[in-house]
Amino acid sequence: MNAPAAAPEPAAGGGIARGETILEVRNLRKYFPVTEGLVFQKTVGNVKAVDGVSFDIRKGETLGLVGESGCGKTTTGRCVLQLDRPTSGEVVFEGVNLEQLSNQELTPWRRKVQVIFQDPYSSLNPRMKVGSILGEPMRVHGIEPDPNRRKQRVAELLGVCGLPAKFADRYPHEMSGGQRQRVGIARALCLNPDFIICDEAVSALDVSIQAQVINLLEDLREEFDLTYLFIAHDLSVVHHLCDRVAVMYLGKIVELAESDELFDNPLHPYTRALLSAVPIPDPRVEAERAHQTLKGEVPSPLNPPPGCVFHPRCTLAVDGCRGALPELRELRPGHWVACTEVS
Amino acid sequence: MPKLLEVENLRTQFHTTEGTVKAVDGITYEVSEGETVAIVGESGCGKSVGAMSILRLIPNPPGEIVEGSRIVFGGQDILAMSDAEIRHVRGGQISMVFQEPMTSLNPVLTIGLQLTETMMLHLGLGQSEADRRAVELLGMVGIGEPERRLKQYPHHFSGGMRQRVMIALALSCNPRLIIADEPTTALDVTIQAQILELMRNLTKQMGVALIVITHNLGVVARYAERVIVMYAGRIVESGTADQVYHHPHHPYTIGLLNSVPRMDVRRGKRLVPIEGQPPDLTRLDGGCSYRPRCRWAVDACARSFPALETVGDGQIAACFRAHELQLDEASTA
Numbered sequence: 313m314n315a316p317a318a319a320p321e322p323a324a325g326g327g328i329a330r331g332e333t334i335l336e337v338r339n340l341r342k343y344f345p346v347t348e349g350l351v352f353q354k355t356v357g358n359v360k361a362v363d364g365v366s367f368d369i370r371k372g373e374t375l376g377l378v379g380e381s382g383c384g385k386t387t388t389g390r391c392v393l394q395l396d397r398p399t400s401g402e403v404v405f406e407g408v409n410l411e412q413l414s415n416q417e418l419t420p421w422r423r424k425v426q427v428i429f430q431d432p433y434s435s436l437n438p439r440m441k442v443g444s445i446l447g448e449p450m451r452v453h454g455i456e457p458d459p460n461r462r463k464q465r466v467a468e469l470l471g472v473c474g475l476p477a478k479f480a481d482r483y484p485h486e487m488s489g490g491q492r493q494r495v496g497i498a499r500a501l502c503l504n505p506d507f508i509i510c511d512e513a514v515s516a517l518d519v520s521i522q523a524q525v526i527n528l529l530e531d532l533r534e535e536f537d538l539t540y541l542f543i544a545h546d547l548s549v550v551h552h553l554c555d556r557v558a559v560m561y562l563g564k565i566v567e568l569a570e571s572d573e574l575f576d577n578p579l580h581p582y583t584r585a586l587l588s589a590v591p592i593p594d595p596r597v598e599a600e601r602a603h604q605t606l607k608g609e610v611p612s613p614l615n616p617p618p619g620c621v622f623h624p625r626c627t628l629a630v631d632g633c634r635g636a637l638p639e640l641r642e643l644r645p646g647h648w649v650a651c652t653e654v655s
Numbered sequence: 656m657p658k659l660l661e662v663e664n665l666r667t668q669f670h671t672t673e674g675t676v677k678a679v680d681g682i683t684y685e686v687s688e689g690e691t692v693a694i695v696g697e698s699g700c701g702k703s704v705g706a707m708s709i710l711r712l713i714p715n716p717p718g719e720i721v722e723g724s725r726i727v728f729g730g731q732d733i734l735a736m737s738d739a740e741i742r743h744v745r746g747g748q749i750s751m752v753f754q755e756p757m758t759s760l761n762p763v764l765t766i767g768l769q770l771t772e773t774m775m776l777h778l779g780l781g782q783s784e785a786d787r788r789a790v791e792l793l794g795m796v797g798i799g800e801p802e803r804r805l806k807q808y809p810h811h812f813s814g815g816m817r818q819r820v821m822i823a824l825a826l827s828c829n830p831r832l833i834i835a836d837e838p839t840t841a842l843d844v845t846i847q848a849q850i851l852e853l854m855r856n857l858t859k860q861m862g863v864a865l866i867v868i869t870h871n872l873g874v875v876a877r878y879a880e881r882v883i884v885m886y887a888g889r890i891v892e893s894g895t896a897d898q899v900y901h902h903p904h905h906p907y908t909i910g911l912l913n914s915v916p917r918m919d920v921r922r923g924k925r926l927v928p929i930e931g932q933p934p935d936l937t938r939l940d941g942g943c944s945y946r947p948r949c950r951w952a953v954d955a956c957a958r959s960f961p962a963l964e965t966v967g968d969g970q971i972a973a974c975f976r977a978h979e980l981q982l983d984e985a986s987t988a
Contacts, residue, residue: 380843488932489698518697518870523914523928530925545843548873552916552926572921589848591873593915595896598877605852606845609813 320408320417322424328406334371334507334539335392339364340401342387346614359613361387362398363563366640371506374533374540376554376571378547380586382610384563385543389509392541393427394418405507423453426500430512432492436484442470442495443480446502453503465502472535473498474528490521497528501536509541514549526553547590551575556646559583562621563613565640569647579649581626582606620651628653656687659831659864660709660728666721667701667708674937678704678718680888683963686832691858691865693879693896695872695911699933701888702868706834709733710745729831747777750825752854754837756817760809766793766820767805770827777828792823796853815846822854826861833858836868851878872915876900884908887934887944890963894970904972904980906949943974951976 328334343358362384369375377385390396392403394410403410410421429435436445446466450456456465467477473494484492493513500508510529514522526549532538544550550557551571558568559580567580578584585606592598608625611617617624623633632652640648643655667679679701686692694702707713708720711733726733728749733741745751753759761769770792771785780788786805793801796819809817818838825833835854839847855878858865869875875882876896883893884907892905903909910929931948942957943949949956955975963971966978974980 380845490932518933519872519911519914520697520929521932523916523926524930526916526926527928547844548916548918551918552922575918585845587918589844590918591848591871591877592917592919593872593876593900593912594917594919595876595900597919598873603848603852605848609815609846610843 320413322406322408322420328371328506330372330537331370333368334406335369335541336402336404337368337388337392338366338402338404340366340388340391340403341399342384342391342396343399357614360563360616361613362391363616365401365560365563365565367558367565367568369507369539369541371539372533372537373555374542374553376550376557377541377543377560378545378550378557378586379560380545380610382562382613383560384613385560386511388560389427389511389541389543393425393509394422419453423455423503424505425507425509426503426505427509427511428493428496428500428513430515432489432496432516433484435496436492436499438484440483441480442466442482442484442487445484445495446470446480446498449499449502455503469498469502470495472501472532474524488521490517490524493517493521493525494528497525497532501532504536505538507539507541509543511543512545513542515544515546522549529553547575547587548592559586562610562616564621564650565648566622566650567648568640569644573644573647577644577647579643579647579654580622580651581628581654582622585625656690658685659688659690660686661725662705662709663725663727665705665708665724665726667704667713667724668719668721669717670719671717671937676936677888677939678936679708680939682885682888682890684883684890684893686864686866688831689858689862689864690881691855691867691879692881692883693867693869693875694883694885695869695875696885697870697933699887699936700885702885703836705885706751706836706866706868709834710749710751711736711741712745743777746773747828748830749832749834750828750830752818752821752825752833752835752838754840756814756821756841757809759821760817762809765806765808766812770805770820770824773824774827788827789823792827793820795826795857796820796823797849798823815842815850818842818846818850819853822850822857826857826863829861830863832864832866834866834868837870838867839874840869840871847874854878872911884911887939888936889944889960889973890971891945891974892970892972893963894967898967898970902967902970904966904970904977905945905974906951906976906980907945908972909980910948951980 340362342362343360345355346357347353348356365388379385391398443466447462450462456462466480470477470479475494514525542554554571557571557574558565561582567583578587585604588604619634620638623629638650638652640650643649663683665679665682669676696702709726767789770789774780774785789805790801798804798819839850879896882896882899884891886907892908913927929948934944943960946952946956961973961975963973966972
């Protein structure tokens with residue numbers, strides 16, 4: 313590879329104004345090869361975990377990515393983080409195509425894009441005290457080289473996330489799940505990122521603790537001018553927290569719209585079925601709701617159905633759905649749907 | 656409806672090196688024939704231990720169902736039964752559906768064997784009769800090609816399909832009560848809807864009573880007739896679903912309802928969480944265990960645990976101020 317004069321470095325403060333595009337994902341694909349044979353492995357197929365996903369995120373907004381297990385939402389997040397290098401497609405962050413950077417050139421960008429994982433039990437190193445979990449990244453990235461200042465900053469971060477400063481001396485096992493998740497959030501914040509991917513960040517928490525963490529995420533977004541990609545399967549949480557929502561099914565985005573618009577007027581048959589399956593915590597509302605139960609299960613991403621991937625379970629499917637892959641069309645302003653049978 | 660199950664002052668404790676954990680601390684409730692009751696609460700509130708105690712599935716040691724507890728099922732005293740007698744009830748008159756369809760089936764036995772073994776044991780059926788009924792049961796829970804599927808192992812089934820097998824297993828011996836412990840927590844929402852719909856239809860059709868243990872307030876609202884809310888090992892409120900959701904009288908119930916985001920209201924409203932953490936069950940004092948997180952707590956709350964009082968037609972709540980509280984107060988308080 314011919315090295316360019318200098319690899320692009322992130323500008324201080326991001327240089328992106330609120331409302332402008334901070335992240336562009338274009339035609340992202342991630343295939344995982346399936347191999348056979350012990351010595352001479354040959355590829356016998358590909359799991360198409362993410363298959364042609366495109367979306368934009370504007371600075372300051374929260375985009376929700378929802379779908380059921382195996383729909384590719386987590387892989388999409390990992391590709392944006394460059395934890396998995398995509399098979400093809402572009403991830404453009406603050407105007408720079410991250411796909412064209414080497415691993416070394418990526419380092420300064422990794423600081424800008426952080427992640428909060430689902431499981432507060434397995435995503436923190438059990439042998440490190442909270443102080444090191446938060447201080448180490450600051451040292452590695454040279455943000456706070458002075459140990460005393462670093463300690464002070466750890467205490468500040470804990471305070472921001474609603475934990476007392478003395479927690480810096482604790483090990484992860486000495487804390488509850490909610491407290492651990494707050495440490496996970498503090499860790500994502502310690503490098504002053506512009507963008508945070510929340511991958512099922514509140515799913516493992518009990519309802520009362522979950523509400524505390526949701527409010528914390530909302531406050532931090534305002535305070536630090538953050539942009540979130542919020543990956544989750546819980547539609548009620550996504551509706552509450554996200555400005556716009558993309559629904560994924562079998563590696564593809566089937567619908568994308570403003571949050572209230574999507575939940576008030578779902579257009580894609582899959583989105584409709586998904587929303588109808590979510591029970592609402594109110595017996596009077598539930599008694600009056602029409603419930604549409606989706607038949608069958610999600611097909612294997614190893615061998616997805618031809619044409620529209622949803623057609624085998626779809627109530628609206630016609631012959632044409634088996635042939636061509638439906639494109640995302642803008643049916644209302646800002647409301648994109650990949651279905652030929654709705655208008 | 657005649658009473659099927661009576662639980663009276665059930666106390667289950669675990670003796671650990673950290674002290675005695677009062678997992679269930681004096682709960683009393685009843686389930687009538689054919690009724691669906693939901694037990695809700697957060698992790699560690701004792702909802703699962705309470706249900707396991709009904710079948711005496713608490714390992715002893717370290718666990719112990721404390722003297723003075725009473726569990727009466729269909730007129731029989733469960734706690735006075737011999738081991739042989741309780742084995743006859745388990746999987747027979749009372750069956751269970753667990754959360755993890757991956758771990759609650761034996762991975763090295765075919766589905767067919769697991770289904771027929773139970774029926775041959777409890778119903779005294781012969782092999783061919785049991786085989787015929789197994790096919791019928793799989794068909795009933797919506798598994799296609801039952802003859803072929805019976806010869807397969809659990810790993811051939813998806814999570815949702817395994818949970819269907821568990822339901823077939825639970826129904827196989829014509830139980831009078833099914834205890835479902837977080838039956839859909841591990842499943843995707845569209846599969847959750849399929850499974851809950853199936854359980855509701857089959858239990859109605861066969862007149863089986865159902866205890867659903869869950870933390871999901873939406874599932875309760877859609878499927879349960881009666882709701883029991885637990886906190887730190889005790890029942891804090893119980894009533895019909897409509898009473899508990901629309902006229903809750905316990906601060907914890909109100910707090911829970913305010914904590915859940917709702918998909919059917921427009922965005923923009925902030926959630927009102929319950930502050931703080933659930934208590935350590937080894938360090939409970941004599942007062943109300945919800946007191947440290949309660950915004951209505953008064954001095955009396957520290958002195959004794961409030962008894963369950965009637966607050967509506969068949970609705971009870973354990974709070975000194977239960978009569979004063981309303982749901983909408985929570986958002987203005």
